[in-house]
Structures are given as structure tokens and as C-alpha cells.
Amino acid sequence: MSNTRRLVNAVDIHKVYRLGKVEVHALRGVTLQIDEGEFVAIMGPSGSGKSTFMNLLGCLDRPTKGIYQFDGMDVSKLDDDQLAELRSRKIGFVFQSFNLLPRLTALQNVELPMIYAGVDTRKRRQSAVRLLEWVGLADRINHRPSELSGGEQQRVAIARAIANSPKLLLADEPTGNLDSRSGEEILRVFRRLNEDGMTIVLVTHDQNVARWAKRIVMFQDGQLVDDKMLEEFDGAYAR
Amino acid sequence: MLIWECMKIAIDSLIANKVRSALTVLGVLIGVAAVIAMVAIAKGAEKEQLELVNAFGSNTLMVFAGQARRGIVATGTAQRNLTLDDVEAILRKCSMVVRVSPEVRRAMPVRYGNRNTFTTVVGVTPDYLTVANWSVDSGRFITEADLNGMRKVCVLGKTVIANLFGEEPPLGKMIRIQGVQFEVVGTLTEKGALRFMDFDDQILIPITTAMRRLFGIDYVTAIGVQAPSMELLPLAQQQVTELLRKRHRINQDSQDDFTVRSQSEFMQMAQSTSQMFLILLASIASVSLLVGGIGIMNIMLVSVAERTREIGIRKAVGARRRDILLQFLVEAVVLTVIGGAIGILFGVGTAKAIGKAAGWTVVIPPYSIALAFFFAISVGLFFGIYPAYKAASLDPIEALRHE
Numbered sequence: 131m132s133n134t135r136r137l138v139n140a141v142d143i144h145k146v147y148r149l150g151k152v153e154v155h156a157l158r159g160v161t162l163q164i165d166e167g168e169f170v171a172i173m174g175p176s177g178s179g180k181s182t183f184m185n186l187l188g189c190l191d192r193p194t195k196g197i198y199q200f201d202g203m204d205v206s207k208l209d210d211d212q213l214a215e216l217r218s219r220k221i222g223f224v225f226q227s228f229n230l231l232p233r234l235t236a237l238q239n240v241e242l243p244m245i246y247a248g249v250d251t252r253k254r255r256q257s258a259v260r261l262l263e264w265v266g267l268a269d270r271i272n273h274r275p276s277e278l279s280g281g282e283q284q285r286v287a288i289a290r291a292i293a294n295s296p297k298l299l300l301a302d303e304p305t306g307n308l309d310s311r312s313g314e315e316i317l318r319v320f321r322r323l324n325e326d327g328m329t330i331v332l333v334t335h336d337q338n339v340a341r342w343a344k345r346i347v348m349f350q351d352g353q354l355v356d357d358k359m360l361e362e363f364d365g366a367y368a369r
Numbered sequence: 370m371l372i373w374e375c376m377k378i379a380i381d382s383l384i385a386n387k388v389r390s391a392l393t394v395l396g397v398l399i400g401v402a403a404v405i406a407m408v409a410i411a412k413g414a415e416k417e418q419l420e421l422v423n424a425f426g427s428n429t430l431m432v433f434a435g436q437a438r439r440g441i442v443a444t445g446t447a448q449r450n451l452t453l454d455d456v457e458a459i460l461r462k463c464s465m466v467v468r469v470s471p472e473v474r475r476a477m478p479v480r481y482g483n484r485n486t487f488t489t490v491v492g493v494t495p496d497y498l499t500v501a502n503w504s505v506d507s508g509r510f511i512t513e514a515d516l517n518g519m520r521k522v523c524v525l526g527k528t529v530i531a532n533l534f535g536e537e538p539p540l541g542k543m544i545r546i547q548g549v550q551f552e553v554v555g556t557l558t559e560k561g562a563l564r565f566m567d568f569d570d571q572i573l574i575p576i577t578t579a580m581r582r583l584f585g586i587d588y589v590t591a592i593g594v595q596a597p598s599m600e601l602l603p604l605a606q607q608q609v610t611e612l613l614r615k616r617h618r619i620n621q622d623s624q625d626d627f628t629v630r631s632q633s634e635f636m637q638m639a640q641s642t643s644q645m646f647l648i649l650l651a652s653i654a655s656v657s658l659l660v661g662g663i664g665i666m667n668i669m670l671v672s673v674a675e676r677t678r679e680i681g682i683r684k685a686v687g688a689r690r691r692d693i694l695l696q697f698l699v700e701a702v703v704l705t706v707i708g709g710a711i712g713i714l715f716g717v718g719t720a721k722a723i724g725k726a727a728g729w730t731v732v733i734p735p736y737s738i739a740l741a742f743f744f745a746i747s748v749g750l751f752f753g754i755y756p757a758y759k760a761a762s763l764d765p766i767e768a769l770r771h772e
Contacts, residue, residue, distance in 0.1 A: 190685065190765050211689045218687025229682045229769065233385055245374050246687040290686065 137297055137329055138164035138187060143196035145182050145352075156182040158352040159196070164331065166297070169324040171340035172333045174349030181302065183349065184333050188221050188300045189213045201297055218247050222291030226303035228283040230275040236262060236286045237271045243293045261289040265319060281312030288319055292328070299323065301332045305339055317342045372699065379700035382672075383707075390704060393668040396661025397708030397748060398715060401741045403657050405716025405733065407650035408740075410723060412732035415643035419636060420730075429500055430594040430606055432459075432613070433628045449588040450626055455616060456592055462612055463594075465605035470500035470593035473579050473586065479533065479572065480545040486532040489571045490546055492579025500593040508540050508555030515575040519582060524555040526569035546572065549583060602631050658744055661708070662752040669701050669756035680760055681768025694761040701753025702746055709745025713738055 145157040157179045164170055174180045185191045186198060189205055190213070198205045201220060208216065222243075223229075230239045240258040249257070262271055265285040275283050284304060291299055301320065305313030321342060324330050332343055340346050346363045348356035383390040434451040456471040473492040478485060497503070498510050508524070515522055523544065530539050539553045551574065560568040580586050596605035606629055613627055673680070680693055717733055724731035 185766050188685075190769075211691070214684065214687055214689040214692075217685065218689075223685050225769070229678075229685070231679055231682060233381060242683070243686040246683075246689070246692055294687070 134165045134167060136163060137166045137168075137201055138162065139197070139199040140186070140193075141197040143183070143186065143193045143198060145179075145186065145191075146194045156352055157186075157193070160349075160352075160354045162347065162354060162357070164329065166329050167324070167327055169320070169330045169342075169344045170332070171343035171346045172331060172349060173335060173337070173340050173346060175335065178349040179352040180333050180349040182352075184300055184302055184331070187298070187331060188223060189216050214246075218243060219294055220297045222294070222296040222299045224284070224287050224291050224299065224301040224304045226306040228275065228280075228287045228307070230283055230286055230290075232275050235272045235274055236267060236278065236289075239275070239286055240289045240293055243290060247294050249294075257293065258289070261293060262286070265289045279312070280308050281315055284308060284312070284316050285319065288316070288323075292323065297329060299328055299330045301330065303334055304332065305334070305336070313339070372695070375695050375699040376703065378696055379703045382676075382700060383703060386672075389668060393665055394704055394708035394711070396664040397658065397705045397745055398661075398712040400654060400658035400661045400748075401709045401712025401745055402716035402719060404651070404654040404741045404744065405713055405737055406720040406723065407654055408647065408737040409717070409720035409731040409733045410729065411643055411647045411650055412734055412737075413720075413724065413730040414646065415640060416732050417730045418643070419640075427632050428596050428599045428602055429502075429632060430596070430602065430609065431630045432592040432594060432609060433630070434588070434590065435626065435628065449586075450617060451589050451592060452587065453589065455613060456589065458612060458616060459592065459594060459609055463605060463608040465596050465601050465608050466594050467597055468496045468500050468593075468595040470494055470497045470595075471576060471589040471591075472497065472593065473576060473584060473588075473590045474571075475584055477547050477583075479529070479547075481533040481542065484533050486529065488526075488529050488532075490579065490583065491571055491573050492576035492584070493573050494576050496595075497573065497593070500595045503560070504558045506556045506558040508553070510555055511573060511575050516577050519577045520575060521549060521551045521578060521582070522554045522575065523551040524557060524573040525553055526557050526571045526573075527559045528567050528570040529572055530556060546574070547583065599633075602633070606631055655744075658748055662705075662748040665701055665704060665749065666752040666756060668704075669697060669753055670759070672700070673697065673756050673760040676760075677763060677768045677771040680763050681765050681771065684763070684765035685769060690761040693763075694757045697757035697760045698750065698753050701757065702749035705745045705749030705753075706742075709742050712745070713741055716741070 140160060140162045143157050143160045144155070147154040147156055160179070160183060172180045172183065182191075186193055186205075187200075189200060189208075192198075192206050192208075192213075196206075200216065203216070205213070205216070230236075231242070234242070237255070237258050240261055241254050244254040244257065259268075259271065262268060265288055267282060267285055267289070270278060270282060270286075275286070278286065299320075304316055304320075308316065317339065320330055320332065324344075330343070332339070334340050341360065343360065345357070345359050347354060432451065434448045451471075453471060456469050459466055460469045471494060474489055476487060477490045478487050479490075491497075493511060494516060495511055495513060498505070505524070506527075510524055511522070514520070523546070525533075525539060533539070533544065534542070539556060542553050543550050544553060545551070557569070557573070574583070576589070580589075594605060594609055596602045610625065610629055614625065617626055619626060683693060683696075720731045720733060723729065
């Protein structure tokens with residue numbers, strides 16, 4: 131692994147939320163490194179801090195304490211607009227509820243990140259079409275999200291997430307709203323992406339989903355309690 | 370992100386909420402329409418007044434008997450102190466006066482056959498035609514011979530003709546002014562009416578006939594004085610004033626016992642009234658624009674609250690604060706510009722309709738359209754900035770969690 135680049139370097143991350151007068155310690159000292167090309171699943175029960183950690187990984191938020199370096203940059207020192215810039219160019223998100231803009235067509239949804247990245251109109255349109263073809267939706271380009279099935283919507287979301295060729299693809303329960311067949315299709319898309327070199331972090335509570343990844347990280351009570359490659363994981367839990 | 374992209378997003382979202390957008394636009398629309406219509410009416414009134422002034426020539430002065438100071442009622446003697454000798458003297462001694470036109474006027478009953486009317490009878494000299502800027506439509510005007518012979522002839526304005534004769538040709542007919550028979554020798558071309566003043570409602574007769582036979586007076590009501598040009602008018606005014614003071618034996622410290630008004634003064638009066646009118650109307654219009662603007666802000670805030678999730682998604686895929694700010698700001702401005710554009714059309718239409726219904730002149734100056742448009746955009750920017758700022762400041766995680 132020494133010859134691949136380190137993409138994520140999180141050291142002793144703490145995150146404290148203030149809900150009214152109560153302080154919630156969502157993360158209590160998490161240390162995790164991810165290299166380029168990895169496919170990591172983050173597992174844990176709800177409230178374990180895995181979603182909070184994903185928000186930090188995705189540069190939607192900054193840690194309260196600790197060091198988070200993404201692609202060599204110290205995220206805790208960036209302001210909101212610099213974070214937005216970073217997200218725009220280096221990170222793609224896939225959500226459980228798809229989060230497509232309902233009034234835009236599939237094509238327009240895929241174009242969205244490229245608009246914010248300043249890609250010109252013609253190039254944007256071409257890449258959006260290519261991306262939608264790649265996820266198998268060539269005939270759904272001008273459909274709105276309400277005219278697409280859940281699986282199709284999620285594939286549009288993936289096309290959108292990778293529109294700016296990000297370094298990291300983050301997926302939060304991407305199969306949570308899908309039946310098992312569509313879910314499997316989505317996971318197959320992820321695997322294809324990973325085989326092409328995309329680094330993927332997938333948050334799930336489902337073991338069957340997590341098994342699509344190569345490495346599995348367990349969260350509990352705001353701490354990282356386990357970190358294994360899939361083979362070791364099988365040895366420890368499945369049997 | 371380019372403004373163009375923002376426009377597309379804004380227009381899409383406005384179309385998605387058609388009814389709400391239309392209602393929001395209404396406030397600005399009414400405000401802009403009010404500005405346009407009111408300016409058009411005020412400017413039209415000003416133009417009418419200037420036309421009136423010009424109708425009587427821009428190089429003439431009017432000398433009235435008595436002081437024109439407000440609050441002081443001129444006494445009977447004061448009103449009688451302009452004489453035909455004064456008129457003669459002005460013409461002879463003032464180098465900057467080319468023509469004088471003394472006049473006496475009084476409202477009197479007039480009769481033709483069994484028709485009656487009540488009109489202004491004006492005693493004039495032949496120069497009245499030039500000085501007061503009239504022209505003869507048919508027949509002839511008052512001549513020197515009429516004056517010398519104190520003839521009972523008259524020239525009629527269009528309104529009088531309509532009242533007394535209807536369709537009948539008036540030339541050569543005899544009419545009775547306060548019982549005295551006069552022959553109609555000419556008619557005047559139409560000058561028109563202004564709001565409450567009808568210039569064509571008058572009968573002209575020789576001034577000598579008027580003073581001796583009809584009114585029984587030896588003084589004149591006013592003297593029209595014509596200078597060679599508008600530039601020389603102030604000089605003529607000065608000469609006339611000095612001469613009359615001397616002739617009336619007014620010492621240094623005393624006030625004039627007459628009043629000299631030039632057309633430019635009338636013009637200034639006209640303009641200052643219309644200016645006041647304009648300010649009043651503009652303040653009314655700005656209140657309606659303010660109300661419209663508050664409406665925009667209200668709807669934009671609702672829109673931001675409703676679209677929290679959309680904002681979260683946009684931020685997650687890389688929108689910066691200013692992208693979101695611009696998006697909502699452009700949306701507000703697009704709303705007000707649409708409102709402004711429709712308001713301009715509506716305002717122009719309203720002004721024309723009012724002008725037609727009331728018979729007023731309306732003038733739509735191009736600057737009022739530019740001004741209204743500028744105001745509409747400003748209202749959009751001013752009242753859109755707060756909602757847009759609120760949208761841009763949303764935390765992406767919170768916004769994404771929003772249902």
C-alpha cells in the first residue's frame with residue numbers, strides 16, 4: 131500500500147453538537163486512513179456516529195477537534211466556500227433518498243455539479259449524456275425523477291455524483307430505499323466504478339451490502355471499534 | 370456560476386409556482402403602473418400649460434392695473450389707473466416695444482334671435498390679433514376705421530358662434546350685446562380650451578365702442594405689450610415699468626400700482642405647479658412600490674423555507690454561498706422586472722385611457738419608463754437580498770435533513 135496515495139487521513143476526530151443546552155458527543159476520537167482506490171464500508175447501529183463521520187469525510191462539516199486531511203489538504207482550516215469548492219471538484223455524494231431535484235430532468239440533474247464547477251454548456255451536456263449512458267439510462271435522459279423507478283433515480287444520482295470525476299464517492303445507505311434486486315444493481319455499479327479506480331466509502335447497517343466492499347469499518351458510540359479487510363471480517367463474524 | 374444559469378433556474382422555479390409568482394408580481398406591477406400613469410398625467414398638464422402660454426406668444430408682456438400682491442384687494446381707483454394715454458406713451462417712448470394692445474373686458478349677456486348666451490366681451494385694437502396671437506377664420510378683423518368711427522361691429526370666437534348660431538353662417542348677422550345691436554364682421558380660428566378656460570368663448574369689439582358705448586369707462590383693463598423677440602422681453606419690461614412709474618408719479622419707496630407679467634413668468638408658474646404635482650404623485654407611487662417590495666420579500670422567504678432541501682442538495686454538489694445567493698437574488702429581480710415590464714405597459718395604457726376619458730393631454734417621457742424599470746430592479750435587489758442571504762447561509766447538513 132505504500133505505493134498508492136493516501137486520500138483520507140483522519141486523526142483523533144471529535145465532533146460535538148449542541149442541541150439546545152445538551153452537548154452531544156457524536157464522535158469521540160476517530161482515527162482512520164483511506165488510500166486511493168479503496169472500497170470501504172462503514173457499519174454501525176444508528177446513533178453510532180457513522181453519518182456524522184460521513185459528513186466530515188464529505189467536507190460538509192468540520193471536526194470540533196482532531197485533524198482531517200483530504201487529498202493532502204487540511205479541511206479544518208477551510209472556510210465554507212473553500213469546502214464547497216472541494217466538494218464540487220473532489221467529492222461525489224449518493225444519498226439514501228436519492229436527493230434529485232424534482233423539477234429537473236435526469237440530464238439536468240447530472241449537469242448540476244458541472245454547472246457549479248464552471249464547465250461550459252456544450253461539454254456539460256455531452257458528459258451528462260455519456261454518464262447517463264454509462265449507468266444504463268440512455269433512454270431516460272429527459273425524464274423527471276417522478277417518472278423514474280427508485281433504482282433508476284439512484285443511478286441518476288450516481289451519474290451526478292461522478293460528473294466532476296471526484297476522488298471520493300460517498301454513499302449513505304444507497305440501497306436503503308430500494309428492493310434487493312435494484313439494490314444489487316446499484317452495488318454492481320459501485321463495484322464497476324471501484325474497479326476503474328474510484329475510491330468509495332459506503333455507509334450501511336446491512337451486512338449483505340457491506341460485503342460488497344473490500345474493507346469494513348465498525349462504529350459504535352462515536353468510536354471506531356473494528357477495522358478489517360473483508361476476508362478477515364468473514365472470519366470474525368460470519369462464521 | 371453564470372448569471373445566465375441563474376436566470377434559467379429562476380425562471381424555471383417561477384414557472385413552477387405560476388399563481389404565487391403572479392400574485393407576488395402584482396404589487397410591483399401596480400407600483401410601476403402608478404408611477405408611469407402619474408408622471409404621464411403630470412407632464413401632460415405641464416405641457417398643456419406651456420401650450421397655453423405659447424398660444425399667446427412668447428415675446429409678449431401683460432400689464433394689469435393694480436398690484437398683484439397676494440392678500441391685498443386692489444382698490445377701485447387702483448384698477449382704473451391704466452389709460453389710453455399710457456398705451457400711447459408706451460408705444461412712443463419704449464424703444465423695445467413694437468406693438469401694444471390695450472383691452473377692456475367684461476362678461477355680458479348676448480342675444481341672437483331667440484338664443485341667449487353669456488360671454489366675455491373684449492374691447493380691442495387691430496394689434497390685438499398679432500399681440501395675442503390670434504388669426505381670423507372668416508370675414509375681417511377690427512380696423513382703425515372701426516375704432517375711429519366707434520362702429521358697432523364684432524368678431525366672434527368659435528364657442529360663441531356655436532352657442533348663438535349653431536350651424537347657421539354668422540357673417541353679416543346682427544347680434545345684441547346687452548341690448549345694443551352689433552354686426553358680425555368676422556370669426557376667429559379655434560384656440561381651444563384648457564381644463565376650465567375656454568379661449569374661444571369671447572366676442573371682440575372695437576375698444577372705443579366698448580369704452581364709450583357699452584361699458585362707459587375711460588380706463589383699460591390690461592395692456593398687451595410685444596417686444597421684438599423673447600430675448601429683449603426683460604428690457605421691454607424694464608422700460609415699461611419705468612415709464613409707467615414716472616407717468617403715475619410713484620416715488621422711489623412706493624410699490625407699483627400696476628403689474629407686469631411676462632410669458633416666461635407664466636411658464637415658470639406652470640412648471641412649479643407641475644413640479645409639486647409630480648413630487649406628490651411620486652411619493653404615492655413609492656409607497657406602493659415599497660408595499661410591493663415587502664410582498665416580494667415575504668414570498669421569497671417562504672420560497673427559501675420551502676426549498677431548504679433543494680438548497681442542501683445544491684450545496685452538497687458544490688454550490689458556493691454566492692451561487693445560492695445569486696440564484697435567489699436573480700429570482701427576486703426577475704420577478705420585479707416582469708412586474709415592472711407589465712406595469713409599464715399597464716401604466717401607459719391607464720394614462721392613455723384617463724387622458725381619453727377626461728380629455729387631458731398625457732405625455733409619457735422616456736425617462737419615466739427608465740426610472741420605473743430602475744425602481745423595479747432596485748426593489749428586487751433590496752428586498753431580495755435578505756431572503757437570498759438566508760438561503761446562502763443555510764448549513765448543508767441541516768438543509769439535507771430537512772423534509
